[in-house]
Amino acid sequence: MSRSIKKGPYVDEKLALKVVKLKAGAKIVINTWARASSISPEMVGATVNVYNGKIFIPVFIMEEMVGHKLGEFSPTKKFVRHGGKMQKELEQKAKID
Numbered sequence: 001m002s003r004s005i006k007k008g009p010y011v012d013e014k015l016a017l018k019v020v021k022l023k024a025g026a027k028i029v030i031n032t033w034a035r036a037s038s039i040s041p042e043m044v045g046a047t048v049n050v051y052n053g054k055i056f057i058p059v060f061i062m063e064e065m066v067g068h069k070l071g072e073f074s075p076t077k078k079f080v081r082h083g084g085k086m087q088k089e090l091e092q093k094a095k096i097d
Contacts, residue, residue, distance in 0.1 A: 009038035009067070019043050031056055035071030050074035 003010060012034035019042055022028060031049045044063055049056035050070045057074040065073070081087060
């Protein structure tokens, strides 16, 4: 469910201040734990390391990402694979070929 229009988008205050201080074209990466923070137009072109619960995942922000949440680009779960014994046999057969 999206946030109310009258409230406006949620952007973490500390993150917003760090982005404003960042010079255009700077190679500085900002670490953040604010996964619920929305991406604002000021962030375009910056690289933000978003914490996923275990590690920081670098996210380069582009124009298409404006309006989305930072957490959308930093998955918290690692997909291993489907299947069991049959899947393992198929993968081994594919390695041999």
